[in-house]
Amino acid sequence: MPPPDVLGSDYLDLLSQFGLSPASFEPSSVNTADIEAFTATFVAHQGQESFAEYLKEALAKEIGSQISSANYRADFILQRSNRRIRRAISVSPSWAAAAEDKQVFVGEFPTGSINAEARKTANGYLILINTGLLYFVKQVIEALCSDQSNEQTLIEEIAHAVLAYLVRTDPVYGPMPNASDNLALTAQQLEFAVYDFIIAHEYGHLLRGHLDADEQNRMLAVDAASLPVINKSWEQEYEADEVGYALTLSEMKELNWQTVDRLLQSSEPPTNLQEWRDHMKLAGVLAALAAPTFFFVMEKLIVKAHSALHDVNFETQLTSTHPPSESRREKLESNAPFPYNHYLSYGAMLEDLIAPVTELTREFAERP
Numbered sequence: 001m002p003p004p005d006v007l008g009s010d011y012l013d014l015l016s017q018f019g020l021s022p023a024s025f026e027p028s029s030v031n032t033a034d035i036e037a038f039t040a041t042f043v044a045h046q047g048q049e050s051f052a053e054y055l056k057e058a059l060a061k062e063i064g065s066q067i068s069s070a071n072y073r074a075d076f077i078l079q080r081s082n083r084r085i086r087r088a089i090s091v092s093p094s095w096a097a098a099a100e101d102k103q104v105f106v107g108e109f110p111t112g113s114i115n116a117e118a119r120k121t122a123n124g125y126l127i128l129i130n131t132g133l134l135y136f137v138k139q140v141i142e143a144l145c146s147d148q149s150n151e152q153t154l155i156e157e158i159a160h161a162v163l164a165y166l167v168r169t170d171p172v173y174g175p176m177p178n179a180s181d182n183l184a185l186t187a188q189q190l191e192f193a194v195y196d197f198i199i200a201h202e203y204g205h206l207l208r209g210h211l212d213a214d215e216q217n218r219m220l221a222v223d224a225a226s227l228p229v230i231n232k233s234w235e236q237e238y239e240a241d242e243v244g245y246a247l248t249l250s251e252m253k254e255l256n257w258q259t260v261d262r263l264l265q266s267s268e269p270p271t272n273l274q275e276w277r278d279h280m281k282l283a284g285v286l287a288a289l290a291a292p293t294f295f296f297v298m299e300k301l302i303v304k305a306h307s308a309l310h311d312v313n314f315e316t317q318l319t320s321t322h323p324p325s326e327s328r329r330e331k332l333e334s335n336a337p338f339p340y341n342h343y344l345s346y347g348a349m350l351e352d353l354i355a356p357v358t359e360l361t362r363e364f365a366e367r368p
C-alpha cells in the first residue's frame with residue numbers, strides 16, 4: 001500500500017492511467033510468537049542453536065524496520081530492498097548529496113510483464129517494478145535451488161515460468177517451485193540480491209540525473225535512426241548498472257576480512273552468534289556480487305525464448321534502445337572486485353539451460 005502522501009498519489013494517478021490499481025491484500029502480521037515457533041522448528045530439525053539465535057535477531061530487525069506492520073509480499077520485498085539501497089546512498093557523501101531533496105517512492109506496477117522503470121513525476125520520482133518481474137525472478141531461482149539432481153524437472157519448471165510470462169502474460173499461470181530445505185537460504189539470498197540490483201539500477205538512473213532529462217530524451221529517441229541518441233541511451237544503462245552495482249555492494253566495506261578468510265577456508269558451519277552474523281553478511285555480499293550476472297542471464301533467456309516463439313530476432317529489436325544483456329554483464333563482471341563467488345554458479349547453471357528451456361517453451365506453446 002502506498003503511503004498517504006503526494007508521491008503516493010502520483011503513484012496511484014500513474015496506475016490509473018493504465019487502468020490499474022494497487023494489489024490489495026489482507027494485512028498479514030508476523031509477530032514474535034511466529035518467530036519463536038519458526039526458530040524452535042529450526043533448532044529441532046538442524047540442532048543449531050546459534051543459527052536459530054541469529055535468525056531470531058535478523059527477523060526481529062527486519063520486522064522492527066517495517067514502516068507499517070501490515071505488508072503484502074511484494075511490498076515487503078520492495079520496501080526491504082529500498083531500505084538497503086537508501087542506506088547505501090546515505091553512507092556515501094557524494095550519492096547522499098545527489099539524492100538530497102529527492103522524494104522517491106518504490107512500488108509495484110501490477111502487471112504480468114517483466115519490466116522495471118523509474119520516472120519523474122510532479123512531486124518526485126517513482127521506481128516501479130512490475131509484478132511479472134518479481135514473480136519470474138522467484139520462480140527461476142527457486143527452481144534452480146530445488147532438487148538439482150533431476151535436470152528435466154528443472155527445465156520443465158523454468159519453461160513453464162517463461163511460458164507464463166511470454167504466452168499467458170500472467171505469472172499466476174507460472175510454477176511455484178520451492179527451494180529444497182538446504183538451499184532455501186541460498187535461494188532467498190539470491191532473490192533478495194537480484195531485487196536489490198534491479199532497484200539499485202533504477203536509483204542509478206535517478207542519481208545520475210537521467211530522469212531529469214527524460215522528456216528531452218524521449219523526444220530524441222523517437223528518431224531511432226539517429227545513432228548518437230542510441231549510444232547515449234546505452235551509455236545511460238551502463239552508468240545505471242555501474243552505480244546500482246556499487247550501491248548493492250556497499251556492505252562489502254563492513255566485512256571483517258580476517259573473518260572472511262577464515263569463513264571461506266572453513267567448511268564447518270559457524271558455531272556462535274557472532275560467526276553467524278559475519279557468515280550471513282558475507283553470504284549477502286557474495287549474493288550481491290552474483291546478482292547482475294543472474295539478472296542478465298535471465299534476460300538473455302527471455303530474449304532467446306521470445307525470438308524462438310515468434311521467429312524473430314528480438315535481440316536486434318531490443319538493442320535499438322537497450323544494450324544487449326551480454327555486454328552489460330561483461331562490463332560489470334570485468335569490474336567485479338572479488339573473484340571468489342559460489343553464487344555465480346547459479347547464473348552459469350541457468351545459462352546452460354537456455355537452449356533446452358527455449359526448445360521446451362516452444363513445444364509447450366505449440367500444444368493445442
Ligand SMILES: [Zn+2]
Binds near residue numbers: 201205236237240
Ligand atoms: Zn535502465
